[in-house]
Amino acid sequence: MPEAVPDSGIWLAIHDGSAEISIDRRDARNSLDSRALVGLATALQLVEADVGVHSAVLRSGVEGVFCSGGNYADPDRPGRASVEYAPSLAACFEAWTSRSFPVIALVDGTARAFGTALALTSDLVVASPRASFGLPELSRGVVPSYAIALLRTRHSSQFVREFVLTTEAITARSGFATVSSEPEEVVRAQVARFAAIGVEAVRGAQRLLTAIDATLDLRAAQQLAADGVAEQLRRYDEGRTDQTYLGL
Template sequence: MTDAGDDQPAGLVEHRGNVMVITINRPEARNAINGAVSVAVGDALESAQNDPEVRAVVITGAGDKSFCAGADLLAISRRENIYHPDHNEWGFAGYVHHFIDKPTIAAVNGTALCGGTELALASDLVVADERAKFGLPEVKRGLIAAAGGVFRIVNQLPRKVAMEMLLTGEPITASDAYEWGLINQVVKQGAVLDAALALAARVTVNAPLSVRASKRIAYGVDDGVVADEERGWERTMREM
C-alpha cells in the first residue's frame, strides 16, 4: 500500500534467506506511522506467520536518522485512520498487538520516540544504532503511551528507571538502554541491519518448532493472545 499522493510504498518487504525484513518507508516523515504503514507492516507480519519458509522477522526504518517517530500527527489531524482498516485489533503500526510466534527483531537505525519505542518494546529482540534514543514523551503533550508503552516498559526496565522515563518524558541513549537491559546490542552507525540479520541467523539455525514453542510459553500465549498483557491493554483503553 502506498501513501496518498505518493507512488512509494509505505512499507518494504524483502526476504534474506529465511528472514523477512520489513522496512517502514517514510523517511521524509521520520517513518511516522499512518494507515498505509499499518497495512504494510500488519499484512507482512501475518504473511510471515503463515509462511513456513520464514523463521524470523526484522523490522527497521528507512534512512539513517529515524527508526520511527511515532504516529503521523498530520494524518491524525486530518482524522485519518492510522490503523489497519480490517484489523484494528493488531494495534499501532499493525504490530504492537499482533502476536506471531516467530521471533521478531527491531533494528533501530535512529531515533525511536513515542510509538518507535513501543515498536521496540513489542519486539522480542532489539539491536540499536549507537546514535539511537528511546523515549515515551507523550506526557509532554497531554497524552499517554497507549500503544503498550506504559505497561511494557515497567516490565522491561528497572521500575524506577521506567517510571522516570514515563513521568518526565525524557529519552535515554542506546548505551543506557543496553546497560539497563532494554536492548540486546548497540552497534556502530550504519551497521544495525547487518547486526540484526546476524542475530536472526543465530536464532534461525535452531529447530523452528522449538523456537516457536519456546516463544509461546515465554509470553504465556493462549490462542494467539498474550494473556498477561490483556489487562494492561484494558487499563490503557480506560484511561484514554
C-alpha cells in the same frame, strides 16, 4: 521489496527463512498513521502465516530515524484525527503481541513514542551508538496509552514510569539493547543463529515466551490503552493537544 499495503510505507521481503520489515516514510519521519499501522499489521500477519520463516528484522529505510511514533492525522485529511487510527493501532498491537516468531529491531537513529515501544518490545534490540529512545508525548499533553501497555509486557513498571513521566530521551545501553558500531553485522549473525537452530525450535520458544508475557492479562491492558487513545483523539480533534513531538 514489495509494499505490504499500498501507500503504507511498510515494506516486506522474505528470503531464506528470514523476513525483513522496513519502515520507509521519509516525509513523515517514519511516523505511523492509520495506513502505515495497517501495513505493519499486514506484514506481521504475512510473516506469521509463512511457516518457513524463523525470524524477522524490523528496521528503518530512512537515515537517522527508526520510528517517530503513531500519527493521529488522517492520511487524506491532514489536521483531522483519522477515524481509522484507533482500530488500526489495535490491529497492530494484536499482530505484534501474538506473533510466534522473534523480531530483531535494528535501531540506527531516533525511536520515539510508539516507535520506542515497538523497538523495546522486539525480542532483541541491536542499536548503533547514535540510537536513542524516548516517550515525549506527555510534554504535549498526550498520554501514550498504547506505548505504556506495550512496554509493560516486557519492562518493569518503574522503567516505564521513568520513560513516561520524565519525557526525556535516553541513549541505547546494555540491559535492553546490544550496542554496536556495526549493528548490521550483529543482526546478520543473529539471523544466521536462528537459521542454524531451525524454524520449529525458534517458533516454539517464541510461542512460550509470548504465552508467559500474556499472563499480564494482555486483553485488559489493551482495553485500557484503547480507552486512552480514544480520549487523546478527541483532544486532538478539539485542538487541546498536538503532536509536535513527532518532529513533522
